Amino acid sequence: MRKYIIFLLIIIFLIPGVKASTCQKEELERLKVLASKVEINYNYELKEADGIKYPLYSLTANNLNDDFKVLIIKDWYNLDYKEFKRGNGNFGTLNGFSEGENITITIKGYVANPCSGQTILTKNIKLPYYNPYSEDANCKKYPDFKYCAEFTTQKLTNDSFHSALKTYLNNLSQNSDDKINEKKMDWTIMIYIGIGIILLLALYLLIRFFVKQRRKNTL
Numbered sequence: 001m002r003k004y005i006i007f008l009l010i011i012i013f014l015i016p017g018v019k020a021s022t023c024q025k026e027e028l029e030r031l032k033v034l035a036s037k038v039e040i041n042y043n044y045e046l047k048e049a050d051g052i053k054y055p056l057y058s059l060t061a062n063n064l065n066d067d068f069k070v071l072i073i074k075d076w077y078n079l080d081y082k083e084f085k086r087g088n089g090n091f092g093t094l095n096g097f098s099e100g101e102n103i104t105i106t107i108k109g110y111v112a113n114p115c116s117g118q119t120i121l122t123k124n125i126k127l128p129y130y131n132p133y134s135e136d137a138n139c140k141k142y143p144d145f146k147y148c149a150e151f152t153t154q155k156l157t158n159d160s161f162h163s164a165l166k167t168y169l170n171n172l173s174q175n176s177d178d179k180i181n182e183k184k185m186d187w188t189i190m191i192y193i194g195i196g197i198i199l200l201l202a203l204y205l206l207i208r209f210f211v212k213q214r215r216k217n218t219l
Contacts, residue, residue: 023115035107035121037063038070042097042127055130055151057097061105064090068120069110072103099129100155128153133161142168 084092139148
């Protein structure tokens with residue numbers, strides 16, 4: 001019984017300390033404002049192996065600040081993470097990322113108060129896939145085709161590319177035929193309007209002629 005009383009007294013004495021050691025709302029909001037200014041950009045270098053091209057990405061975090069750390073975390077508790085470290089400027093770069101990777105950027109407080117170690121903000125980025133079909137002869141002929149972009153959000157296969165291209169060309173042909181038919185229709189309408197104007201003019205002149213002849217006969 002005595003042990004339980006001592007345990008309760010310890011908890012009671014610790015409660016004020018626990019409250020005092022919590023991350024204050026004002027400080028957390030300040031850190032969130034700073035963290036929201038962090039921008040993540042990627043760059044790439046095209047590599048080639050066995051005749052196949054692939055991009056190797058680097059990520060750069062801009063607007064770094066001493067009050068937080070920008071991390072890519074695999075296992076936080078085992079210290080398995082990568083950090084965007086500032087160099088001479090307010091940015092840091094990490095290399096060696098592959099196409100299609102889903103990457104979560106975690107920003108944690110690094111301050112001399114209880115907000116240190118708190119997750120302030122997270123940002124997600126998915127790296128695009130390099131599109132080898134962008135070098136296809138059809139893409140040089142039809143650059144507006146959606147799968148002719150150098151990078152895509154999905155991995156393209158030979159079947160998916162050519163199937164979508166066939167649909168695109170069919171639609172292109174249909175649109176072309178529709179435009180030709182519209183032009184023919186426009187010309188037909190113009191011809192009918194021209195004929196109608198001529199007939200009305202001829203009718204007007206004919207009426208005037210008969211009116212003049214009647215006046216002459218009357219005189």
